[in-house]
Amino acid sequence: MSKRWMRPALCWLLVSLGFAASCGYAEPYIAVQTGLKCTQCHVNPTGGGLRGPYGDVFAQTLMPASKIDTGPDLWTGDVSKFFRIGGDLRTEALATEVPHSKTVSQFMLEQVRVYLEAQVIPERLIVYVDEQVAPGGALNREAYALYWSGNHDWYVKAGQMYLPFGWRLQDQTAFVRQASGINMTTPDQGVEFGWLRGHWDAQLDVTNGTAGGTVTDSRKEFTSQVVYVESIWRTGVAANYNDKLGGSRSTYGLFAGLRTGPVSWLGEADVIDDKSLGFDQGRMLATLVEANWLITRGNNLKLTSEYLDPNRDVHSNGETRWSVVYELTPIQFAQIRAGVRYYDGIPQSDTQNTRLYFIELHGFF
């Protein structure tokens, strides 16, 4: 371990742990804020996607600044006794500043996703689909069958799914999600075994290891995560090994969350060793520290600080990214997010010194 990258790595890791389960296009800080496991609010035991009845009620009662009165009726996603639906829509106005280039501003439909859940055997056997229907053609993100044990302390999932690794952040461009290569744009096909008992959650996934690409050999990817959850803090470790003909890729992650009054902290540090790349260029380090300050109900200020060392063997090549995002949830199922992301990298690279300014409308149900 060279001293050069140790200092920033230690500094970030200590901050992560000193202040300190992953939840899709989710906001895992809500889990830290409430002290709940992801499965409390989401159908998917590892979080994200379709909300369960509790998640729907939470989104209508405890999350928004004010609630438009709908009388005794609350949306729970139930179409019938056996079917539930949900969805997410994100559209934004985005301005991008890159040094030596003209500023580009645009309106953009980020995504529209539809979730379907069939309780084939209520509370035991579920068929679940997460389909991105816009922009562009339809794109299947998750599609699996999930079998729960009688007391919901273990499950088996088979099909296409997101892999459990670290914080399942809303921002898929976060360094920890890009560098690890495990995010919500890279679901994989295989099986997942989950174990949830008391304060513990654990998953083991065996998948093709092609991140949605064509399967060209019989080698597999293994992903495992163990999380310990307390009411005001939680911590977890994750490991991933992708065995490929061109060279294996190993990723290890440590992540934690802590609630201090109105502030929920998230921290994650990932080390990636990709032997499929030449000249030992695959050793990377990515870290994240995020604070979510719940100012008042429906008003959250998110401050994020990230670090990326794209090659541990090279000096002076670190990148950082700072984000300030204000999230206003004025009424149930509608959120406005406004923020800036400030990239700071080597001066030779214009794209490593980008500024992004955005206002996003997020509708969900």
Place this chain on the structure above:
Amino acid sequence: MASHLPRPKFVPVAALSCLAALLGGCAGNGNGLDANGNPIVPGSSAPAALTADFQSIQDNIFTPICTKCHIGANAPEGLQLDEAHSYALLVGVPSAEVPSVLRVKAGDPTDSYLIQKLENASGIVGAQMPFGGPYLPQSTIDVIAQWITNGAAPAAASSSSSAAMAVTATMPVDRAFVDAPVATIAVGFSQRPDASYLNGAVHLQNISAQAETVPVMVGQAEGNPATVVLTPLAPLGPGTYRITIHGGDTTALTSVAGEALSADYSFTFTVSVP
């Protein structure tokens, strides 16, 4: 719940400001590095401005921007865009999201999925690239399109390679398991093969059916003549297949430079019902 939250005893913004001040110096100063963050080798020159050739596009676009995600075994859609893999996985290769469209169709940028994804064209699946932005300015995309219009040639260094005539890549890879039907097989070479040797030197057999020879059309990939494309007269169904490229004698597959494959090369793959 939130309405009963205690008033903050400290100001989180101030705490975060301190955190930022503490960690703000972590970005590298770039001393001794090129624009891609790699150490400058004495005697080497800095990357030139973007031009419509593959090496320039690799150095200015794929390496510094796309490989943030498209690298290694976990690359989205299996598309690795580092220098070692990008050309072989782009030119003449069907896209994973819309298999009827080639990632790069030499001579035709409009029908190249790479351009469609960069321009957020209608008909793409998934998000515009680079994922999450910043998106490439149209002038940059135009340069990539011009490279495709010009025939999507490989980098000059690789096209003038002095490496011995050898197989460099196969699709499917050796001992792969792939879903039926298989309509195309590709074999990449270190040198451009002489087309007159192709039909006699490349053979496809179904070795799960008593090594029965499978009729196949053999040709060079459009815009990528170092890659040989085998098209079975009928898509391959379930079974185990072996490709053999003949080498070692006067009928061996020979490059346009006159260098023959030194020995037979073969690889197998199994086609199964999806």
